[in-house]
Amino acid sequence: MIETSAPPRFTFNRAVVSSSGPKRLRTAWISDVHLGTRSSSVPMLLDFLREYDFEMLYIVGDLIDIWQMRRGIYWPQGHNDVVQKILRKSRKGTRVIYIPGNHDEMISSFYGAYGNITIQKRAIHRTADGNRILVIHGHELDTVVQNVKWLAFVGDVGYQFLLSLNPLINFIRRRSGRGYWSLSAYVKQRVKDAVSFIGKFEAAVVKYAERYHVDAVLCGHIHSASIRKFGDVTYYNCGDWVETCSALVEHFDGRIEIVQQTRMPVTFAPMSAPVMA
Numbered sequence: 602m603i604e605t606s607a608p609p610r611f612t613f614n615r616a617v618v619s620s621s622g623p624k625r626l627r628t629a630w631i632s633d634v635h636l637g638t639r640s641s642s643v644p645m646l647l648d649f650l651r652e653y654d655f656e657m658l659y660i661v662g663d664l665i666d667i668w669q670m671r672r673g674i675y676w677p678q679g680h681n682d683v684v685q686k687i688l689r690k691s692r693k694g695t696r697v698i699y700i701p702g703n704h705d706e707m708i709s710s711f712y713g714a715y716g717n718i719t720i721q722k723r724a725i726h727r728t729a730d731g732n733r734i735l736v737i738h739g740h741e742l743d744t745v746v747q748n749v750k751w752l753a754f755v756g757d758v759g760y761q762f763l764l765s766l767n768p769l770i771n772f773i774r775r776r777s778g779r780g781y782w783s784l785s786a787y788v789k790q791r792v793k794d795a796v797s798f799i800g801k802f803e804a805a806v807v808k809y810a811e812r813y814h815v816d817a818v819l820c821g822h823i824h825s826a827s828i829r830k831f832g833d834v835t836y837y838n839c840g841d842w843v844e845t846c847s848a849l850v851e852h853f854d855g856r857i858e859i860v861q862q863t864r865m866p867v868t869f870a871p872m873s874a875p876v877m878a
């Protein structure tokens with residue numbers, strides 16, 4: 602019997618949340634949570650972790666933003682709750698594999714197994730239907746694909762600061778007899794460049810995966826959830842918990858799909874350009 606007295610608080614894309622406890626999945630992949638920053642969508646992630654149970658949970662990097670925390674500690678209770686919830690899942694039987702990213706690369710000092718939690722550089726996941734997936738964070742490609750350094754900058758407090766400098770920049774330009782220059786127009790152009798950057802990044806990740814002779818490669822890092830086929834290799838990106846609040850999940854038959862959490866029932870929030878690599 603479906604309860605109709607109250608509208609559902611939230612819904613998942615193509616997955617109905619039952620009232621009889623968490624929905625079981627074989628695997629989930631989450632990345633780029635950026636705990637320790639104000640932009641982390643912690644309540645959405647907590648909902649996701651409450652509504653689903655997994656046999657395996659991959660944390661595909663940048664769970665904690667240690668870069669940002671160096672500038673000042675921001676750690677509200679909700680951020681603790683995320684960590685506690687993951688630890689609790691591991692105690693109750695979920696195998697957790699933590700692959701550090703670039704914002705939490707300090708965690709790589711702790712490679713090893715801790716009960717049900719393993720911290721490792723990369724992983725090969727085997728799906729229920731026998732496909733092998735290389736799992737990496739994706740910053741491995743930063744040296745191959747240009748632009749990433751700039752992408753890491755947008756969405757940052759530094760960017761806001763730079764925008765606030767725009768009048769000063771133009772004051773100096775006027776004084777030296779040069780024309781007006783718009784930083785925000787410049788940034789908009791760079792966002793367009795970011796779209797073409799995503800395509801280049803995806804192709805580079807697939808090329809990188811070739812050496813592992815896998816059927817697919819799965820990463821995070823660019824905050825842009827995706828499932829795309831490049832020849833024989835499938836590219837997966839589990840998105841982020843800053844902007845898009847998306848994850849990848851594997852059902853018990855090996856089927857993999859993107860789930861996007863939204864607080865508004867039925868509607869599917871549009872994906873946006875990456876803001877924080």
Ligand SMILES: [Mn+2]
Nearest residue numbers: 702703822878
């Ligand atoms: Mn990253």
